[in-house]
Amino acid sequence: xxxxxxxxxxxxxxxxxxxxxxxxxxxxxxxxxxxxxxxxxxxxxxxxxxxxxxxxxxxxxxxxxxxxxxxxxxxxxxxxxxxxxxxxxxxxxxxxxxxxxxxxxxxxxxxxxxxxxxxxxxxxxxxxxxxxxxxxxxxxxxxxxxxxxxxxxxxxxxxxxxxxxxxxxxxxxxxxxxxxxxxxxxxxxxxxxxxxxxxxxxxxxxxxxxxxxxxxxxxxxxxxxxxxxxxxxxxxxxxxxxxxxxxxxxxxxxxxxxxxxxxxxxxxxxxxxxxxxxxxxxxxxxxxxxxxxxxxxxxxxxxxxxxxxxxxxxxxxxxxxxxxxxxxxxxxxxxxxxxxxxxxxxxxxxxxxxxxxxxxxxxxxxxxxxxxxxx
Amino acid sequence: xxxxxxxxxxxxxxxxxxxxxxxxxxxxxxxxxxxxxxxxxxxxxxxxxxxxxxxxxxxxxxxxxxxxxxxxxxxxxxxxxxxxxxxxxxxxxxxxxxxxxxxxxxxxxxxxxxxxxxxxxxxxxxxxxxxxxxxxxxxxxxxxxxxxxxxxxxxxxxxxxxxxxxxxxxxxxxxxxxxxxxxxxxxxxxxxxxxxxxxxxxxxxxxxxxxxxxxxxxxxxxxxxxxxxxxxxxxxxxxxxxxxxxxxxxxxxxxxxxxxxxxxxxxxxxxxxxxxxxxxxxxxxxxxxxxxxxxxxxxxxxxxxxxxxxxxxxxxxxxxxxxxxxxxxxxxx
Numbered sequence: 001x002x003x004x005x006x007x008x009x010x011x012x013x014x015x016x017x018x019x020x021x022x023x024x025x026x027x028x029x030x031x032x033x034x035x036x037x038x039x040x041x042x043x044x045x046x047x048x049x050x051x052x053x054x055x056x057x058x059x060x061x062x063x064x065x066x067x068x069x070x071x072x073x074x075x076x077x078x079x080x081x082x083x084x085x086x087x088x089x090x091x092x093x094x095x096x097x098x099x100x101x102x103x104x105x106x107x108x109x110x111x112x113x114x115x116x117x118x119x120x121x122x123x124x125x126x127x128x129x130x131x132x133x134x135x136x137x138x139x140x141x142x143x144x145x146x147x148x149x150x151x152x153x154x155x156x157x158x159x160x161x162x163x164x165x166x167x168x169x170x171x172x173x174x175x176x177x178x179x180x181x182x183x184x185x186x187x188x189x190x191x192x193x194x195x196x197x198x199x200x201x202x203x204x205x206x207x208x209x210x211x212x213x214x215x216x217x218x219x220x221x222x223x224x225x226x227x228x229x230x231x232x233x234x235x236x237x238x239x240x241x242x243x244x245x246x247x248x249x250x251x252x253x254x255x256x257x258x259x260x261x262x263x264x265x266x267x268x269x270x271x272x273x274x275x276x277x278x279x280x281x282x283x284x285x286x287x288x289x290x291x292x293x294x295x296x297x298x299x300x301x302x303x304x305x306x307x308x309x310x311x312x313x314x315x316x317x318x319x320x321x322x323x324x325x326x327x328x329x330x331x332x333x334x335x336x337x338x339x340x341x342x343x344x345x346x347x348x349x350x351x352x353x354x355x356x357x358x359x360x361x362x363x364x365x366x367x368x369x370x371x372x373x374x375x
Numbered sequence: 376x377x378x379x380x381x382x383x384x385x386x387x388x389x390x391x392x393x394x395x396x397x398x399x400x401x402x403x404x405x406x407x408x409x410x411x412x413x414x415x416x417x418x419x420x421x422x423x424x425x426x427x428x429x430x431x432x433x434x435x436x437x438x439x440x441x442x443x444x445x446x447x448x449x450x451x452x453x454x455x456x457x458x459x460x461x462x463x464x465x466x467x468x469x470x471x472x473x474x475x476x477x478x479x480x481x482x483x484x485x486x487x488x489x490x491x492x493x494x495x496x497x498x499x500x501x502x503x504x505x506x507x508x509x510x511x512x513x514x515x516x517x518x519x520x521x522x523x524x525x526x527x528x529x530x531x532x533x534x535x536x537x538x539x540x541x542x543x544x545x546x547x548x549x550x551x552x553x554x555x556x557x558x559x560x561x562x563x564x565x566x567x568x569x570x571x572x573x574x575x576x577x578x579x580x581x582x583x584x585x586x587x588x589x590x591x592x593x594x595x596x597x598x599x600x601x602x603x604x605x606x607x608x609x610x611x612x613x614x615x616x617x618x619x620x621x622x623x624x625x626x627x628x629x630x631x632x633x634x635x636x637x638x639x640x641x642x643x644x645x646x647x648x649x650x651x652x653x654x655x656x657x658x659x660x661x662x663x664x665x666x667x668x669x670x671x672x673x674x675x676x677x678x679x680x681x682x683x684x685x686x687x688x689x690x691x692x693x694x695x696x697x698x699x700x701x702x703x704x705x706x707x708x
Contacts, residue, residue, distance in 0.1 A: 056459070062452050161567070175471055175538060194481055213455060213482055287448060291471065292536065294412060294570050297446040332449075333456060336407060336440040 023355030031348030040340045052333035053326050061214040067325025068219040072278035073303025074317035075230050076271045081312050083267035084247035089149025090275040091300025092156035097127035097276025099160045101283040102290045105180025115183040123280035124273040131272015139261035175292040186218040186285040217285030231314030305353050405438040408466035409453045419595045419616045420635045424468045427636030431643040450475035458486050494656040504652040506638040509660035511547030511700040513631035516668050517613045518551020521589045523680050531582035534565040535594035544593035546705040566597045575600030618669035630669035
């Protein structure tokens with residue numbers, strides 16, 4: 001082999017993208033072997049999944065809808081990680097954002113666009129506070145953010161469940177809140193498609209009708225904008241430079257005149273606000289209400305995985321979120337078609353993360369040790 | 376590197392080839408169900424529903440399938456997926472799916488749906504059948520047994536989350552206790568969960584400590600803890616939904632059975648006969664074997680009491696006793 005191809009090979013093997021792609025491939029291969037061991041034909045399963053994702057426009061639309069909150073919680077985790085903080089609290093921040101958006105969407109009386117802005121704004125504020133709290137605990141008292149955010153997750157869950165029991169907010173006997181007002185919806189023709197005229201018109205346009213059977217909404221566009229915003233803040237602004245400097249080496253950043261404590265709080269404020277926006281878009285565009293949570297739904301926890309697979313970058317989170325959404329939506333289809341357990345899909349996702357995380361884990365440990373030695 | 380590329384393209388080609396194949400539609404009738412977040416092995420009503428479908432599969436030679444929901448947002452897409460798969464009837468198991476079924480049914484007017492534990496009343500779409508239960512009736516019967524068998528004159532009730540549905544169990548049970556033993560006291564507590572078994576155990580232990588000797592639960596997975604506590608303390612527990620005696624054969628006195636399986640089977644049978652109950656709400660009670668007490672009750676309950684229970688069943692069927700299902704009705708009972 002020539003020297004050029006050797007260096008290309010090295011480049012390929014060492015690049016972050018290739019590690020990710022290889023991990024995904026390994027995930028599919030090992031997932032297939034596990035399915036084989038469980039007595040199912042993996043090729044048939046993958047075919048069912050692929051068909052379940054691409055064979056109809058509606059399915060693609062559902063994948064995008066499933067991906068939207070995951071992309072944004074992924075951005076939240078990624079943002080905090082760049083400042084060296086591990087935001088396990090995206091779940092709780094998501095819950096607080098969803099709660100605030102549901103309350104604002106139901107109680108406030110505002111014209112259309114303004115209502116959406118108010119609901120999203122309130123959700124971002126409340127969730128930013130929830131995230132910032134953990135950042136402030138860390139900056140002021142040195143409380144590890146992993147511990148405080150896990151605690152805040154449960155606090156958020158119980159606050160949300162309690163709020164649903166309030167008589168004017170929760171619809172008695174359904175375990176859900178009243179639906180938000182139409183002026184706060186971000187659905188695309190959500191009202192019209194349920195009217196008799198809407199159904200009559202759409203019956204003549206089967207392609208359009210198929211797409212509109214899913215709760216098509218503007219959330220994904222907002223997610224893309226947020227991804228761009230995160231990339232811009234981190235890479236093109238002074239604030240982003242400071243936050244990243246703290247993430248790389250807090251001592252050096254401090255010596256360079258950057259306030260580490262302030263950076264921690266700001267980073268968690270922004271991370272919390274992002275996760276809150278994810279909850280808000282889900283409520284305004286898909287569910288239109290919140291429900292009593294028997295368990296954590298996992299939007300925030302999945303965000304950790306999305307961030308890892310997406311290499312903690314804005315654009316990376318978009319692709320990782322789409323992959324995750326596709327696996328979650330398409331993967332569940334092997335259950336009714338083949339009678340195969342959906343756990344196989346979770347195992348596959350786990351394997352992908354395992355392989356993605358391994359080289360990074362090693363890199364992280366090395367960076368941590370280096371930092372320890374320096375201090 | 377080259378090998379990987381070859382393998383990758385081979386896999387991709389396979390996907391495309393298989394993707395081009397077309398599957399034929401099966402001619403037999405197909406019924407599917409969407410579980411709530413409890414999953415299909417919840418020892419409770421999702422599992423009971425699936426048993427009903429399996430029985431229908433065996434008896435009528437139909438094809439059945441289920442799809443589990445992991446989160447609230449899965450209900451609607453799961454309904455859509457099954458709608459596309461061409462099932463003749465799609466079940467939603469549990470009242471939490473009320474909104475999802477109605478919304479899906481409105482945009483798919485040609486597809487038949489059915490829901491357990493929820494009624495839209497007059498607003499029921501023509502393509503939706505509702506199945507509800509009179510849970511207060513079996514609760515009344517097990518309450519009567521508890522009232523007759525308590526030695527401490529104290530019994531307990533553990534509820535899941537305080538929904539009107541669970542209150543039907545609560546007040547039916549209290550009415551039964553009151554009829555059998557007016558002096559007996561009923562300790563009541565809600566666990567604010569349907570999954571937290573540890574909490575169920577703590578509440579039940581607390582009730583036993585306060586002197587109760589029989590505890591009835593209507594709390595899904597929380598009940599595992601209730602029965603566990605009975606087993607450890609050597610006291611009685613009363614199961615719910617299914618015959619839960621198998622969980623602790625020496626400590627589960629009886630169970631208030633809610634035959635979700637019978638409802639699923641029955642509505643499936645009507646569909647096959649061409650008499651789908653679209654737009655209707657079918658009520659399942661003692662009269663049509665939709666509810667009852669567990670067949671294993673004769674293991675621990677004296678025959679004399681069971682004869683009295685049979686007498687009560689006859690009276691309820693004849694309408695001589697109307698079992699209260701709400702606080703207001705109980706206060707007048």
